[in-house]
Amino acid sequence: MFSEDVIFWIGFGIVAVVGLEVLISLASAMRRTNQHFRFSQLETNKLLQEIDQSPDVVTAQGPRKSWRGYRRFILDEKVTEALNICSFYLRPLDGEPLPPFEPGQHLGFQLRIPGSQRPTVRNYSISCGPGDQNRYRITVKQIPPPLNQPDAPPGAGSSFLHENLKVGDLLEVSSPAGKFILDRLDPRPAVFLAGGIGVTPLLSMLEAICAERLDRKCYFIHAVTNRQDHPFLDHIARLIGRHENIDLHIFYSKPDEQDQETDLVQHGFVDASRLKKITGDVDLQYYICGPPPMMDSLVSSLEETGVPTDSILTEAFGPASTRKKKSAPTSSTQSDGAVLPKILFKRSERAIRWDKDSSILELAEDAGIMIDSSCRSGTCGTCEVRLNHGKVTYEEEPSAEIRDGHCLACVAIPLNDIEIQA
Numbered sequence: 548m549f550s551e552d553v554i555f556w557i558g559f560g561i562v563a564v565v566g567l568e569v570l571i572s573l574a575s576a577m578r579r580t581n582q583h584f585r586f587s588q589l590e591t592n593k594l595l596q597e598i599d600q601s602p603d604v605v606t607a608q609g610p611r612k613s614w615r616g617y618r619r620f621i622l623d624e625k626v627t628e629a630l631n632i633c634s635f636y637l638r639p640l641d642g643e644p645l646p647p648f649e650p651g652q653h654l655g656f657q658l659r660i661p662g663s664q665r666p667t668v669r670n671y672s673i674s675c676g677p678g679d680q681n682r683y684r685i686t687v688k689q690i691p692p693p694l695n696q697p698d699a700p701p702g703a704g705s706s707f708l709h710e711n712l713k714v715g716d717l718l719e720v721s722s723p724a725g726k727f728i729l730d731r732l733d734p735r736p737a738v739f740l741a742g743g744i745g746v747t748p749l750l751s752m753l754e755a756i757c758a759e760r761l762d763r764k765c766y767f768i769h770a771v772t773n774r775q776d777h778p779f780l781d782h783i784a785r786l787i788g789r790h791e792n793i794d795l796h797i798f799y800s801k802p803d804e805q806d807q808e809t810d811l812v813q814h815g816f817v818d819a820s821r822l823k824k825i826t827g828d829v830d831l832q833y834y835i836c837g838p839p840p841m842m843d844s845l846v847s848s849l850e851e852t853g854v855p856t857d858s859i860l861t862e863a864f865g866p867a868s869t870r871k872k873k874s875a876p877t878s879s880t881q882s883d884g885a886v887l888p889k890i891l892f893k894r895s896e897r898a899i900r901w902d903k904d905s906s907i908l909e910l911a912e913d914a915g916i917m918i919d920s921s922c923r924s925g926t927c928g929t930c931e932v933r934l935n936h937g938k939v940t941y942e943e944e945p946s947a948e949i950r951d952g953h954c955l956a957c958v959a960i961p962l963n964d965i966e967i968q969a
Contacts, residue, residue: 615722617655621637622714624636629776635712651729652723673748688743736829753767757787770797772801833860889961889965897914906942906960907932920957930956930957932968932969935966937963956969
């Protein structure tokens, strides 16, 4: 028979062994739980990162852009469309799918032109519909010297693209931006009126309408010099030929011997009376894009005939826009006696008084102060600059995200004396 002491120690040993096994089991379970938690956390972080980088995420403002700033693209194809007009097909270097865009939007380009100390920033409309997720197409006319200055240099950006850019070369491109877009919800007949190379955003809209088979009456009107200067003539005719709800009309301002007048082609310039003969006296929505002289004339004449301003959507191509700027103030005070705000460009060591109308970017450009820009509509964020002192407001609320202590120069105007880091 075992003594009570022996029995006690045997029992104690059994309890200790069982307790040790329980502790080991608990520790193993906790280790597995911790590993599972860490794995789940990593998967969650990975998923959040993938969602954040996805080009198709929808927010309250619409699809999120897939990149901020500039992204590298390869020139995939270069096609001559008409005299001094080329299309450039761009493929992203990283091979990722392209984000959605609205027909009518443009891309910003930061061009590294040989001999230039700083990049040259230009905007070019996307000239294709939004169906291709692998490539963008822009179509650019090489801008010659002004007629009254034949010895002046041609357009820097367009000449670089036409003369220097080769298939396989890289370009720095910002996300699609711009508010001149197709309104798919408006049921009224639409008039697409293009002047010269201003056809590019309207062609994007036309391709979208045809691809989506929108049942909406449309008039596509293209005014150019003559057939030699007429890009996409056959392409547009084929597109419209397959859709009974779209009519095509062409105007040649300086026709040559081969440009005979037909039911399709008219000679001379487009004006409100000619438009009325084409469309009739009905409620219409106008999309107009072209050089500033044409835009100024057409918009004014349409408004004089009673077309509401909000029925005319415009995008100007060329060195100026149709925005009606006030003349520079003759004094430093406003009509209420308040002193006009002053803008101090700290890095440039320049102080400029606001002119009651221009944006900060426009004032800077007039003074030769360089601020990077792209969309000029508050959508891309390229012109964001640090606001050291003072307050600004916006004529239209920008859609681009703005960091604290910064402002968007392209759409900002000063509320008081300000200082910006430019």
